[in-house]
Amino acid sequence: MKKVIIVRYAELFLKGKNKGYFERMFVMNMEKSLKGVKHEIRRVSGRYLVEGFEEDQAEEVLSRLQKVFGTHTLSVALVVPTNAENIFEAAKELCKENGTFKVDTHRVDKSFPQSSMEFSAWLGGQLLALHPNLRVDVHKPDFIINVDIRENGVTMVFSDFIQGAGGMPVGTAGKGLLLISGGIDSPVAGHMIAKRGMKIECLHFHSYPYTNLQAKEKVEDLAKIIASYNGGDIVMHCVSVTHIQETIHKNCTEDYMITLLRRFMMRIAERVAKEVGAQCLITGESLGQVASQTVEGMTSSNAVIEDLPVLRPLCGFDKNEIIERSRAIGTYETSILPYEDCCTVFLPKFPVTKPKMKDVLAEEAKLDVDALIEEAMLTYETIEL
Amino acid sequence: MIYFDNAATTKPSANALSKAAVYLTEQYFNPSAMYREGFELHKKLKETREKLLSFVADPSLFELIFTSCGTESDNTAIFSSARRGNAVTTQGEHAAVQNSFSELKMRGIETRFASLKRDGSVDEEHLLSLVDEKTSLVSIIHVNNETGAINDVNAIAKKVKVKNPRAIVHVDGVQAFGKLPYRLSKDVDFYALSAHKIGGVKGTGALIKKKSLHLNPYLIGGGQENGLRSGTENLFGIQTLFFAAEEKYQDRERKYREMTEKKAILLSRLSDQFVPIANGSPYIASFAVKGVRGEILLHKVNDLGLIIGTGSACSSNAKKRYSRVILSCGYDEKAADGVIRLSFTDDTTAEEMEQAADILREQAEILKEELK
Structure with a gap:
């Protein structure tokens, strides 16, 4: 029996x-996610029908499509030429042997001899005769056999509605630059914004030789x-901040x-974002999670931004909520691998939690900011993944 | 490029590769096959086995089983021997033994760990105090892979047998084989070695075992290696191991002496920022570098063409960051943070030692300044 999704x-x-x-972007993203199949x-x-795949690839196609934003629900359906006997055969495949169920018939082809109600009753009766432990419950059934009688002489029979990724097709809401560290939070932040249709590019700061090559590989x-x-691909930009860290270490408190x-x-x-045409920055900051993620800390880092908005989708989340999403x-299993994003040798014992702008500027005045940037x-490099 | 991470792996010997190549290209037959071509290889394998064994042991007392690596050799010996009572080892073991002991514990065998002395070798008295009439296995590393510390395994084995003649003694000889002048005494029951640490290729190891000893095979199948290690023999790997070992065991004592002299050159050119951790095998030099994190120094000198190893990883997770072996030697976490390991082969030259020492000394100094 032919399977479609x-x-x-x-x-x-x-x-x-x-x-x-929006629909064109949606189809394009589905196509990209199914590359190679x-x-x-x-x-x-x-709605869309995905068909023509090998039968043993149905699971893979389904799991790939589940990640495409814009998808509400998916179903794996059996397709048969419309007649009662064929539909019964397909329903038999999907029907469980016990529990409660109902048949839901949707009849687009009005030339089909029975009405939807009549056909549901007939098919339900056939299935009940087959499995004596089954019972009908039209209000709260354990499962539903859906029968969709189409106008072109075919019928689709399916059981489950599988939850899709929701959201909007990636690419319909512009492009954003995600600051990605290698921890748990930033990938989740990127995912949330991509969900609303924004194409994501990543920017990673590393401190080689204070951090190692494995740490960068982990971010990749x-x-x-x-x-x-x-939408199946991502661009990652990398910049080394080693010398900046060394210089701060040498000159500042x-x-x-x-x-x-x-x-x-x-x-x-912001500079990289403007060069690559990204319209905003995205960070994984969560209010109060660490010393630098206080509102004062955000004020201090936000003050250097000239034009672009900074999206901080995780601000209202607890750590365990972020972990759950991760x-x-x-991404969780990769995020917790033991490589450091920013080597601990430069971590202060008592970082300021509520930096005053006056003090920040005084410390920064000890540095030649433009030259360091x-x-x-x-060291800027770009990797297409 | 100066390659000083030979304890991790070595460059395969060109001589051994070219001599063994014929077993990849032309002599590809299955040694278990009945036709002449296969049988010839069977005979070759037998001959190679004897010759390789004779470098370190008496072939009338011992036999040699080819395996896929040092880890497999260790695992085979350990899981065959520790089947009841308790098993004793040291705190300075390679992960292949250390983690096998964790597994033994899961299987209900009591595991006991002897402490290390400051120089990285095992505290013999402590080890012997752990051995009793219920001990089924004692596993000791010959040369520690992180510190280079040497254990006098023949002497320890003898004392173990006095306390309990039924205890099986396994020696992890991966960092000693082909390097230390040594022969197995009759008190040693198992000895594990690996090909790629001495100029062979990855994917080949061996387990030497006392002939009289029963071994439960770890791999079961077609009955190769006398039924003790099934799986079609990797003749190319085995031949490469043999030819590499043949090179190593020619003038072994002289080469060992020369290595000791070359290592002394390195030590004399380093500043007192480098604190040697053990004075064991001349093939390994391990240091705690003051005021520096080992991995950062590794990256710095890597960019200058010097490849070294490290005992610590740049992680804030203390469990993963510090080497358990270094901590067991009695060093604190700060010292353990700065541990680097240099490891050599007989081909290492005095000039390389000098150059490497200069690069290390300078970079460690710069790093210490930057991080002050």
């Missing part, structure tokens, strides 16, 4: 005249996982290391 999309129906654009995507009355691995939610470093990172990030999107930009 029915894809129903989420918020796209809210769109008016733009709907065509034989398939066809067809649009059929307000994380970026690759985000890529599967990001130890407690201001992180505060000052973050200001450098934000300046570099597990759900599949220019120098850091010489």
Whole structure:
């Protein structure tokens, strides 16, 4: 029996005249996510059918499509030429042997001899006769056999509605630059913003030789996982902040290391964002999580941004909520690998938690900010993943 | 490039590779096969086994089983021997033994760990005090892979047998084989070695065992290696191991002496920022570098063409960051943070020692300044 996957999309129906654009992006993202797998995507009355894949690839196709933003629900359906006997055969495949169920028939082809109600009753009766332990419950059934009798002489039979990724097709809400560290938070932040349709590029700061090559590889691995939610690909930019850290360490009060470093990172990030056409910065900051993520800390780092908005989608989340999301999107296991994003040799024992702007500026005045940024930009590299 | 991480792996010997190449290209037959071509290889394998064994042991007392690596050799010996009572080892073991002992514990065998002395070798008295009539296995590393500390395994084995003649003694000889002038005494029951640490290729190891001893095979199948280690023999790897070992055991004592002299050159050129951790094998030099994190120094000198190893990782997770072996020697975490390991081969030259010492001394000084 032929298998197809029915894809129903989420918020796209809210769109008016733009709907065509949103749908095109949605199809393009589905195509990209299925790269390397034989398939066809067809649009059929307000939803999509993915078909033409090998039967043993159904699971893989399904799991890839589940990650495409814009997807509301998916179903794996059996397709048979329309007649009662064929439909019964397909329903038998999906039907469980016990529990409660109901049959839901949707009849688009009005030339089909029975009405929807009549056919549901007939099919339910057949299945009950087959499995004596089954019972009908039309209000709260354990499972539903859905029968969709289409106009072109075929019928689709399916049981489960599988939850899709929700959100909007990636690429419909512009492009953002995610500051990615290698920890648990930033990949989750990237995922949340990608979900609302924004194409993500990543920016990673490293401190080689104070951090190692494995740490950078780990960030690449994380970026690759985000890529599967990001329309199948992702660009990662890397800048070394080693010399900046060394210079701060040498010239400034130890407690201001992180505060000052973050200001450098934000300046570099905005510069990179403008160069690559990103319209905002995205960080994984969560209010009060660590010393630098207080509102004072954010004020200090935000003050160096000239134009772009900084999105901090995790601000209202607890750590365990972030961990939960991280597990759900599949980045957690990679995030907790023991490589440091920013070597602990430069970590102050007592970082300032509420930096005063006056003091920050006084510390920063000890540094040649522009020259250090220019120098850091010489280490700029881009990797396409 | 100066390669000073030979305890991790060595560059395969060109001579051994070229002599063994024929077993990849032309002599590819299965040594278990009945036709002449296969049988010839079977005979070759037998001959190689005897010759390799004779470098370190008496072939009338011992036999040699080819395996896939040192870890497999260790695992085979340990899981075959420790089947009841308790098993004793040291705190200075390679992960292949250390983690096998964790597994033994899970299987209900009591495990006991002898402490180390400051120089990295095992505290013999403590070890012997752990051995009793219920001890089924004593496993000792010959040369520690992190510190280079040497254990006098023949002497320890003898004392173990006096206390309990039924205890099986296994020696992890991976960092000693092909380096230390040594022969197995009759008190040693198992001895593990690995090919790629002495100029062979990765994927080949061996386990030497007392002939009279029963061994439960770890891999079961076609009955190769006398039924003790099934799986089609890796003749190329085995031949490469043999030819590499043949080179190593030629003039072993002279080469060992020369290595000791070359290591002394390195030590004399380093500043007192470098505190030697053990004075054991001349093939390994381990230091706690003051005021520096080992891994950062590793990266710095890497960029200057010097490849070294380290005992610590740049992690804030203390469990993963500090070497358990270094801590067991009695060093504190601060010292353990700065541990680096240099390891050599007979091909290492005095000039390389000088150059490496200069690079290390200078970079450690710069780093100490930067991090002050």
